[in-house]
């Protein structure tokens with residue numbers, strides 16, 4: 001693949017970098033009263049307004065030319081039709097196949113569609129039986145609690161969705177346990193009656209140490225609390241792509257819900273990994289989540305580039321992160337229901353695209369994924385917005401707002417929405433009135449996108465998440481990197497394994513740097 005900065009399309013943008021950086025965004029609105037209409041895209045109940053970006057029509061044309069030169073469409077089609085685009089692991093990338101509605105032909109081949117349908121109907125059958133009390137715990141009591149043990153992609157997606165849709169959750173309550181520090185697990189066990197609890201052990205690899213450690217602990221708790229031999233078979237469900245390891249945990253692989261190797265962990269909430277979602281909100285609402293995502297997939301596959309929401313969101317990101325070298329981006333959802341979105345997007349965007357070599361293994365000479373961070377508005381306004389308005393770094397913001405909540409909720413939508421819209425306006429316009437001191441002035445000309453959902457329901461949430469998945473894809477296609485591996489994560493895991501015997505005290509700390517050795521010594525000292 002040609003390095004990005006060797007392409008004429010990139011060089012043309014790069015030559016105008018300073019002009020683009022200093023382009024007055026407000027000035028673009030003055031020149032074009034219809035800018036909002038031209039620089040926004042609506043799909044069903046989801047609106048992307050990217051008009052508050054330093055992007056004239058000409059710059060947009062040049063970014064679209066870049067997308068064509070990088071063959072974003074060809075790369076997209078290769079993904080959708082099951083090409084082995086994850087080259088470093090020689091795998092297809094088919095999370096989109098997981099959300100093709102039953103009976104609708106997908107892009108992938110028939111055996112995959114059939115496999116997806118089989119697992120989905122097994123999940124739905126089991127979820128219904130549990131939700132209506134026919135499938136009980138080992139002592140005949142109905143399942144009222146679920147403990148979902150998983151981490152990273154086996155945790156964040158289901159957690160995000162169930163927090164967002166909590167007002168319509170009518171199934172067993174779901175507790176999420178990710179960290180190995182024991183805190184979440186203790187809290188979950190304290191809140192649940194073991195005889196009425198189903199434990200989900202969710203791990204694509206079934207080898208992740210945090211998940212396995214917590215699973216052993218939860219299984220011991222079940223054995224202690226449930227006087228029945230069948231307890232593990234009835235009340236622990238493995239969800240994994242590695243059925244061979246299920247037996248090693250003492251569980252029956254026949255009962256497990258399968259995942260496939262063509263689903264990346266951070267793209268897996270649509271698979272059996274989303275079983276906790278199905279238990280919480282029911283199979284019909286889970287289906288609506290998939291439908292919303294599928295609608296976005298179709299749009300991504302079919303809409304012309306200039307009207308294609310994920311493509312434009314990806315191009316905005318490349319403009320900010322790579323051309324203008326804005327190395328962080330904030331995500332600010334204006335509802336507590338989406339409070340998990342920044343954490344979810346940290347994994348999706350940073351684990352996918354935090355790479356510095358291309359698909360040929362050569363160094364990428366331009367910056368790739370920016371750091372993603374954020375928290376909900378309005379609380380974030382009272383924390384970090386000062387730096388957004390007056391700090392030395394320009395941090396592009398994605399505002400996410402909701403016109404109607406997931407269910408009738410109290411609160412003050414007028415106050416919330418006024419703040420949401422005012423922040424984007426303030427970042428763009430700044431403040432330099434006569435008589436203000438330099439300390440009081442805000443430079444303005446700071447970019448933001450606004451994503452507005454008509455309603456926070458399963459369908460639009462599915463579309464929103466799929467939109468960001470495809471944004472990651474578009475960025476990676478332009479940068480020329482593989483968004484679907486994550487070898488960097490392995491390094492720390494390996495070193496942790498090496499340190500364990502030293503910290504446990506059996507092995508001499510030879511050959512360690514003085515910081516690591518010093519930390520271990522102080523830890524021993526303070527732990528007593």
Ligand SMILES: O=P(O)(O)OC[C@H]1O[C@H](O)[C@H](O)[C@@H](O)[C@@H]1O
Nearest residue numbers: 152153154203204205208265489
């Ligand atoms: O689902 P698992 O195999 O347990 O993996 C859980 C998570 O851990 C890994 O370290 C990866 O970086 C993530 O992509 C993955 O989602």
